[in-house]
Amino acid sequence: MKQARHLLVSGKVQGVGFRYFAQMTAVDHGVTGWTKNLENGSVAIHAEGTPEQLNSFGESLKKGNHFAKVHQIEEGAADLQSFSSFRIKY
Structure with missing residues (x-):
């Protein structure tokens, strides 16, 4: 059963290739959705997949x-939007 999660990643995660890393990691884990830099220096991620895929994706992101230094990942539920890929939003 597919689920959706919203992740807020804080630390040294901008200007270090973290969104590209998140995209490649999502592909490796079969996760779809998007990632985007936020003005406050953190990175937002909308991730969709099975609970197992999402858990392993989250562990890899940590x-x-x-170049990145992840200090914290806040996780919350999100509405399933059925993305077909994982993309970087600008």
Whole structure:
């Protein structure tokens, strides 16, 4: 059963390729949705997939890429929108 989650990632996550990392990680885990930089320096993510896919995606995001430093990921429920891919919003 597909679910949707809204993630708010804070830390050193802008200017370090984090959105691209999130997109590649989503593809690896079969997760769809989007990611976007926010004005406050954090990154928003709308992720859709099975609970297992979303959990493993979230665990990978916590590790970040080599340049990012994830301090916190706030997670909440979101409405399922049935995306066909995972994209970066600008």
